[in-house]
Amino acid sequence: MNFLEEKILLEGSIKEGNILKVDCFLNHQIDIDIMRQMAYEFKRRFRGVEVNKILTIEASGIAIATLLGDLYDVPVVFAKKSVTANSTDDKYMSQAYSFTHKKMNNVFISKPYLNATDRVLIVDDFLADGQAAHALIDLVHQAEAKVSGIGIAIEKGQQQGGRILRDEGYHVESIAIVESMDWETQTIKFREQPVLPLSNPKLSIG
């Protein structure tokens, strides 16, 4: 069990309707220690991957994206969800359905903030159906930039987003993957994650 799975067991709860409530440390109140550990864990898992920009979507992804930007020392961009009055520039636009808010959101980034030379690490707090991730990928491709990887705090493994993204060839790393959860018994099962062999280990396990 890793630090995030442990934190979920300690402080999360399951609500009716397949909702994992973790807003005491992840997406309303932010536990800085957990966020820092996530940033280090993403950096470890994406070792050797070229990254010169961190991309997320407002609002819950911004905290982890900021600490990851701090660790990589690269700019962070957060995609916005609605056209604001003081934003009249050219934008890359996409759409994502929000199951939480039950509506279709426009998702956009002002063009100057994504470029063809960008190697983008996309991060977000949750991955379920992959709507937000696919919108962000779409924006990256519109800018002719490249997706270096997708880092997720909690993946809902019962939903299809993670499988689809991996089938499409993206390098997806989710720190905790919920295989199943049960509201009535408040039980949760995490997917075992394979420890990938290193490409150039200095030592081998004897």
Place this chain on the structure above:
Amino acid sequence: MNFLEEKILLEGSIKEGNILKVDCFLNHQIDIDIMRQMAYEFKRRFRGVEVNKILTIEASGIAIATLLGDLYDVPVVFAKKSVTANSTDDKYMSQAYSFTHKKMNNVFISKPYLNATDRVLIVDDFLADGQAAHALIDLVHQAEAKVSGIGIAIEKGQQQGGRILRDEGYHVESIAIVESMDWETQTIKFREQPVLPLSNPKLSIG
């Protein structure tokens, strides 16, 4: 001229309608170096002030709040702007008019994340009429917590928010205060900020 005033001159622009556009480093793309410097500057300006929670409002305040939470090693809470479907707990609720989006927002925090023992440093990217800041103060008071201070990246000194908050007795620190700006000439004037005498200086200026 401090680092943020310099950054505004270098990379900001003035748009028609009294809009200072700084989304290349502050509220769309995030320049991590500037954010880090802001966190250190707030910590310096609020030296000696008790802080055990950082509070902001989604979305643009989250990046600076996160780095400040990292520096103080305390939890960060961001107030949300609309009632989400997966949030049914008791909440502290307030309201703030958004001039950017031209609508009244509900602003809320789930009750467990603000407590009477909290000494709250409120931070945000902008202060104009003080709508958001007053909503956050209202939430802090509903929880019977105390406002330790209010840290703002850019205060629009032509608007009344800063003056009202200071008149109310709050310790407001704005890293850059725009005294006036002119769209046609693209000129901006910052307010001179007094260097406050330290309460217990070890050395004096001879």
